[in-house]
Amino acid sequence: CGFKLRGTGPQPILPFKTLFVSVAETSPLGVQLRRNLDVMSNIEIVSDRKLADAALEVLNEGRDKQVLSLNSQGRVREYTLLYRVNFRVVDKEGRQLLAPTDLVIRRIQSFNENQVLAKEAEEATLFREMQSDLVQQVLRRVSAIKPVQ
Amino acid sequence: LTAASIPLLADAQSAPRRPVDDPNAPTNLGAERMTGRPDREVILEQDAEVTRGETTLNADRATYDVVEDRVKATGNVRLKRFGDRYTGDEMDLKLDTGEGYVENPTYHLGIRNAQGKADRIDFEARDRAVVQNGTYSTCEGPDPDWYLQTGTMNLDTGRDIGTASRAVVYFKGVPLFGSPYLTFPLSDARKSGFLAPTIGATSRGGLEVSTPYYFNIAPNRDLTLYPRLIARRGLQLGAQARYLGDGYAGRTRIEGIMNDRVTGESRGALSALHTQTLAPGLTFNANVNAASDNEYPNDFPGSITNTRERLLLRDLSLSYAQPYWSAIARTTNYQVLQDPLVPIGRPYDRLPQLGVTAARQGVGGFDLGVVSDFTRFYHPDLVRGDRSVINPRVSYPIIAPGYFITPSASVHSSSYSLNNVATGNPTTLSRTLPTFSIDSGLVFERETSFLGRQATQTLEPRLFYVYTPYKDQSKFPLFDTTLAEFNFSQIFSENRYVGNDRISDANQLTAAVVSRFIEEDGVERVRMAVGQRFYFNQQRVTNEQAIASAGAVNAGGSASENKSDLLAAVSGQLTQALAVDAGVQYSQSIGKTNASSFGVRWLPGPQRVLNLQFRKDVPTGVDLVDLSGQWPIANRLYGVARVNYSRLENRVSEGLAGLEYKDDCWVFRVVAQRTPTATNVATTSLFFQLELTGLSSLGSNPLTALRNSVPGYTRVNEPVR
Numbered sequence: 001c002g003f004k005l006r007g008t009g010p011q012p013i014l015p016f017k018t019l020f021v022s023v024a025e026t027s028p029l030g031v032q033l034r035r036n037l038d039v040m041s042n043i044e045i046v047s048d049r050k051l052a053d054a055a056l057e058v059l060n061e062g063r064d065k066q067v068l069s070l071n072s073q074g075r076v077r078e079y080t081l082l083y084r085v086n087f088r089v090v091d092k093e094g095r096q097l098l099a100p101t102d103l104v105i106r107r108i109q110s111f112n113e114n115q116v117l118a119k120e121a122e123e124a125t126l127f128r129e130m131q132s133d134l135v136q137q138v139l140r141r142v143s144a145i146k147p148v149q
Numbered sequence: 150l151t152a153a154s155i156p157l158l159a160d161a162q163s164a165p166r167r168p169v170d171d172p173n174a175p176t177n178l179g180a181e182r183m184t185g186r187p188d189r190e191v192i193l194e195q196d197a198e199v200t201r202g203e204t205t206l207n208a209d210r211a212t213y214d215v216v217e218d219r220v221k222a223t224g225n226v227r228l229k230r231f232g233d234r235y236t237g238d239e240m241d242l243k244l245d246t247g248e249g250y251v252e253n254p255t256y257h258l259g260i261r262n263a264q265g266k267a268d269r270i271d272f273e274a275r276d277r278a279v280v281q282n283g284t285y286s287t288c289e290g291p292d293p294d295w296y297l298q299t300g301t302m303n304l305d306t307g308r309d310i311g312t313a314s315r316a317v318v319y320f321k322g323v324p325l326f327g328s329p330y331l332t333f334p335l336s337d338a339r340k341s342g343f344l345a346p347t348i349g350a351t352s353r354g355g356l357e358v359s360t361p362y363y364f365n366i367a368p369n370r371d372l373t374l375y376p377r378l379i380a381r382r383g384l385q386l387g388a389q390a391r392y393l394g395d396g397y398a399g400r401t402r403i404e405g406i407m408n409d410r411v412t413g414e415s416r417g418a419l420s421a422l423h424t425q426t427l428a429p430g431l432t433f434n435a436n437v438n439a440a441s442d443n444e445y446p447n448d449f450p451g452s453i454t455n456t457r458e459r460l461l462l463r464d465l466s467l468s469y470a471q472p473y474w475s476a477i478a479r480t481t482n483y484q485v486l487q488d489p490l491v492p493i494g495r496p497y498d499r500l501p502q503l504g505v506t507a508a509r510q511g512v513g514g515f516d517l518g519v520v521s522d523f524t525r526f527y528h529p530d531l532v533r534g535d536r537s538v539i540n541p542r543v544s545y546p547i548i549a550p551g552y553f554i555t556p557s558a559s560v561h562s563s564s565y566s567l568n569n570v571a572t573g574n575p576t577t578l579s580r581t582l583p584t585f586s587i588d589s590g591l592v593f594e595r596e597t598s599f600l601g602r603q604a605t606q607t608l609e610p611r612l613f614y615v616y617t618p619y620k621d622q623s624k625f626p627l628f629d630t631t632l633a634e635f636n637f638s639q640i641f642s643e644n645r646y647v648g649n650d651r652i653s654d655a656n657q658l659t660a661a662v663v664s665r666f667i668e669e670d671g672v673e674r675v676r677m678a679v680g681q682r683f684y685f686n687q688q689r690v691t692n693e694q695a696i697a698s699a700g701a702v703n704a705g706g707s708a709s710e711n712k713s714d715l716l717a718a719v720s721g722q723l724t725q726a727l728a729v730d731a732g733v734q735y736s737q738s739i740g741k742t743n744a745s746s747f748g749v750r751w752l753p754g755p756q757r758v759l760n761l762q763f764r765k766d767v768p769t770g771v772d773l774v775d776l777s778g779q780w781p782i783a784n785r786l787y788g789v790a791r792v793n794y795s796r797l798e799n800r801v802s803e804g805l806a807g808l809e810y811k812d813d814c815w816v817f818r819v820v821a822q823r824t825p826t827a828t829n830v831a832t833t834s835l836f837f838q839l840e841l842t843g844l845s846s847l848g849s850n851p852l853t854a855l856r857n858s859v860p861g862y863t864r865v866n867e868p869v870r
Contacts, residue, residue, distance in 0.1 A: 001609050002632045003593035007550030018478065020475060026430065026470040038761055039548050066857070067457060069793055073491055074825040076445070076458055078764075108746075112768040114494040116460050116483065117629035122647040129638040137673060140467055144671030 012070040015147040016053035059088040083130040174202035204230040232259025247275030276307035287843035288814035299364040309336040319442040345845040349836030355380035399423035416441040447826040461484040474507035490828035526628040534567035584617040600665040609663040619654035656686040675721030682713040726753040758861035772796040793860040
């Protein structure tokens, strides 16, 4: 049916070989981005921006939690969790290889006041999973960057 | 551990646009007839024109004083400079400094299309004018829908601020509002001034008038005051402050009413977020919420502190992060705003919680990590005590673009030291349980097309096996633990519980397949997923409390079953305007759908959005239809609505309906809302707002209900940038 294992076909040619990731090394997003980008056979992650052909800049990272629905007793029954990242890729000369791109991941979390501490832990787990999802989406955008004509 | 995120201030601050004129620009004179002495004074008659740089003055007759670089003009005087226009009977203007005056003028400011007339305007500089007995309006034409009638008005186009004394706002010729002093912005930039006021009524408080005022203190800090007069209760004062600095940021909302005439008490609420970097890697976080009494959310549903929640968190934490490890010290407590009809169980306080987490990746191919946590749980009535948890983990990830295999091993070791236990129950408990897991997946790709566009389709099968031996934990307390919600994230976790008080026994395999359509530029168009968990052993660890309170099936498959419910989901942005999201959780053993959701969002353009969602979840007791949208109904008239209908109770649990009428220089809004606040208590409210474009500052819309209720809502008078 035409499916081939990823990585066995010809690799896309990216307009950079080395990439710097401008997210703090202590941030979970930074750790996960570097690790997943490093797996790509056509990119090398470098820790010094001056040595990099291009830089992945995370311009904004934010989490939000909004009340989605109340039951007839006025109690919150569902929250929407939002995880947002705005990023771009620029080359050495500061030209944008990928214009600022907004990615938003949404999840609905059910809520019950009588389990609030557990729900807090569950929220953290959901945000971690949303972050992995988002990192995969960033990766796909980065690996689809075309050389500047 | 989560940290509340702090919304940042908008950075849309414009630098003052002081007009710059060439000081050496020549002055050119023109007229049908010119007389006088060329080096002293020139008299211009019939169609006089004087230009210098960006300034052009026309009049029937003018006298130009060469030495002072000054024009005196009479008859049909017209002045144009830097996009602003003035007319009048008589004008005196020093061309180099821009000082002077005009009698019986009309004016038009280019930046905001603002206009008006006056008895006299004194020019203090090129960008500063004092208007005597003048009017101000952003409407076009000689008969504006609204205008400001003022005693004295200062228009500072350099700082983009207008100030007026003895001001009265007229709408359709009727005086609406008077103020001894008023400021308003002359551009779209953030400036201090009144936000559009609202007038309305709520079923709990009666008539209500709110006139928020915005102070733009500095680019990185602002303050909004929300005075609100509630007929039955009295004057409520609210304030929101936001700040952002080098190493710190925060937001505080506070409101209060000194003497509520209904209850005779002082009442209020607070919500504060603050984060501060004390040293590199060392951060202090505070998230403090409070309300004066249990009835607060019922009586003040439009609260700026958003006390819709009945559990108000107080969380103070100090965290230290380094590249390979981090530590946190934290203390939390919840204020419970009790509803006597359906009581809320008081959550445990954590006094304190201490945690250290370390992780190192790629050590000889191994990933190493350890999570540790010590918490003292306090509750006045229930079992309380200390819990220590240490959870080291080692894994060996083998990752390639087309596949991954991650075997891992971990040990959960915890001990409890308890007091206030029931007679006969142990005061110390401990448990050590190993867990082995293998996570593996393949990624296949093929070139195809999706809705006529070139796309890559992926096929990503994944298998996840977990083994954890059984230990009887029925004597262990439940401080912070419950059965996790069953979903795609949960079927790939090792423990069926969230929290550290239960470690589920497992001999289970999760199988899932995901397929995506990805466009050439990397955008994911559609995702389809299906997954299920298979149990090789009967699950024996149970969470007595959760089963009792939910009174429902274990969503992950009841203990005796050999497989969990089947999960399937489809989501995608089908076209630019249309997005769908659907999911189902199906129990094969009872042949029933335990949970399902279907959502569609159609967003064909600005001010046009329709959202429809069906959500049903048997275990958590949700069964609702949520319909919301914003749509133009007629020319200039926009409708906004949301209905959240509970199919379990066959009634509307939340409802909102609004109309917005947008004229060229004003917007009128009516919003009616019904919000449940407690058992058998709902608040209905009706609000009116007249926003005079360009007079009120652009701040948070007092009717934030519109934006919060309708995902995709856009203001009808969104400034075009």
